Amino acid sequence: MQENKQRAGRNRTLTLSDGExxxxxxxxxxxxxxxxxxxxxxxxxxxxxxDALHRLPDxxxxxxxxxPPYNLTRAFGQRTFRAMxxxxxxxxxxxxxxxxxxxxxxxxxxxxxxxxxxxxxxxRVLGENLSILNRxxxxxxxxxxxxxxxxxxxxxxxxxxxxxxxxxxxxEAVKVRRRVIAPYRQDGKPKxxxxxxxxxxxxxxxxxxxxxxSVPFWSMPENTDHPTxxxxxxxxxxxxxxxxxxxxxxxxxxxxxxxxxxxxxxxRHYLGIEAQQEYCLWGVKxxxxxxxxxxxxxxxxxxxxxxxxxx
Numbered sequence: 001m002q003e004n005k006q007r008a009g010r011n012r013t014l015t016l017s018d019g020e021x022x023x024x025x026x027x028x029x030x031x032x033x034x035x036x037x038x039x040x041x042x043x044x045x046x047x048x049x050x051d052a053l054h055r056l057p058d059x060x061x062x063x064x065x066x067x068p069p070y071n072l073t074r075a076f077g078q079r080t081f082r083a084m085x086x087x088x089x090x091x092x093x094x095x096x097x098x099x100x101x102x103x104x105x106x107x108x109x110x111x112x113x114x115x116x117x118x119x120x121x122x123x124r125v126l127g128e129n130l131s132i133l134n135r136x137x138x139x140x141x142x143x144x145x146x147x148x149x150x151x152x153x154x155x156x157x158x159x160x161x162x163x164x165x166x167x168x169x170x171x172e173a174v175k176v177r178r179r180v181i182a183p184y185r186q187d188g189k190p191k192x193x194x195x196x197x198x199x200x201x202x203x204x205x206x207x208x209x210x211x212x213x214s215v216p217f218w219s220m221p222e223n224t225d226h227p228t229x230x231x232x233x234x235x236x237x238x239x240x241x242x243x244x245x246x247x248x249x250x251x252x253x254x255x256x257x258x259x260x261x262x263x264x265x266x267x268r269h270y271l272g273i274e275a276q277q278e279y280c281l282w283g284v285k286x287x288x289x290x291x292x293x294x295x296x297x298x299x300x301x302x303x304x305x306x307x308x309x310x311x
Contacts, residue, residue, distance in 0.1 A: 011218045013225065014256075014289075016281055024284045028277070031055060039248065044260060044272045044287075046280040049252050050096055052273045058102045061271075062168075062247035064110040065238055065259045066100060067230055068093075071118040074227060077276040089118060093125040100252055101129040107166050109242035111136075112158040113230070119156045130160035138210040138234060141307070142217065157238075173240040175203045176212060176304045203303075206237070212298065212307045220297060221289070224282050226256040233298040235262040243268055257283020265294040 007013065016024075029043050031051040039060045045052045069081035071089040084092070097112075104110055110130060114122045119135075126132060136157040145151050161167040180193045180200040193202040213234050216223040222232050235258055243249060245267040251259035254272030256279050263270035264287055274280045298305050 008218070012221045013218050013223045014221070014282055014285065016278070016285060020285065021278075021281050024281050025277075027284050028280050040271055041248070041269050042260075042264070042271075044254060044257060044274065044280050044283050046274060046277050048275065049273050050099060053096075053099045053103065053252060056103055056271075059105045059108075060248060061103050061250035062105055062108050063239065063243040063268075064100060064104055064108065064250045064252070065113075065235060066097075066110065066252060067113040067228070067255065067259075068096075068253050070115050070228075071121070072115075076227065077278055079276065086121060090121040090125060093121060094128075096252075097125050098129050101126075101162075103250060104130070104162050106162050107168060108162060109167050109169075110160045111238050111242070112160065114156050114158070116152065116154070116156070119158075122158055126158055126160050130162055131164045132158055132160045133164065134159040134208050136208045136210060138213050140213075140215055142215040168242060168244065170241055170244075171205060173302075174206045174237050174304065176206055176306070177201050178204050178306055206241075206304075210234070210237070212304065214298060214307055221293070222258070222261075222286070222297065224256040224286075226279060226282070229256055230258050232258055232262050232265075232296045233304070235259050236266065236296050236299050237304070239263055239266050239268060254283060255279050257286050261286045261290050262296065264290050265296060 028046040029040055031045060031047040034040055034045070034052060034055040036055045037057050039057055069076070071083055073083045074081055101110065112122055112126055123132065136159060137154050138157065140153050140155060178201065180202050193200055213231050216229050216231055239249060239262055247268050249259060249263040249268050249270045252273045254260060254274045257272060260270040260272040260283055272283060274283070298307065
């Protein structure tokens, strides 16, 4: 699979040998393996997304994380998604997003990932199906510079629910531990912050701008060769905020398995769907690795740390 690539000695990017691929392949489901109306649990499905979705029961997921191809020309394994006119991309979204939304429970939440170029189309189509509550923007500290434009250092995530009056959101689970630059004292004691040997810190409520995310890179064990892999820390925030332990998390574009891996580490059930077999196998291998190491970089002991502050 990837064993012929030359990598630096300290490169921790996940690889998969031919022998591993053969051993792990039986753990994948195909859409044909799904009994119509039943929900597979803790599996990755290799195959056509709509075929798989049509076999799943409606209102089966407490949380859905959706990271589709953006409106860019990009190769995904053996397939290439090609940029299209904005109107065409909007119709592309309409060809599958309503089916995804039907799998959300009445109390559930859905997060839809995008970038500046496709964000407006996503808002329009998502708003036709669910109630949009917010747009999260997260900072990418990784990427090439631009010669004649601003470097693209941000991505977006639309946050939507089926019913704005009965969705679950756990604010305490996603507070961020931030360093206090100018500590204020009242009667000689810290006010709303804690002094420690590592410095002064405050637990802060999360906003819709996230600047504490590290994009996976070669020295991180979560890294794969997937071209648009999302960080485990980012997905952990979504799962912790919008699901409870034991809830079902669905990702219809699961790629190299990040959503399933993080759901497992955080004691949620999961189902991922992916059209590229190699990506599915990377996901299965990462799920096995999670049995030995359930850590999430930048998140420890129930606390999210600032980027590069810990781990």
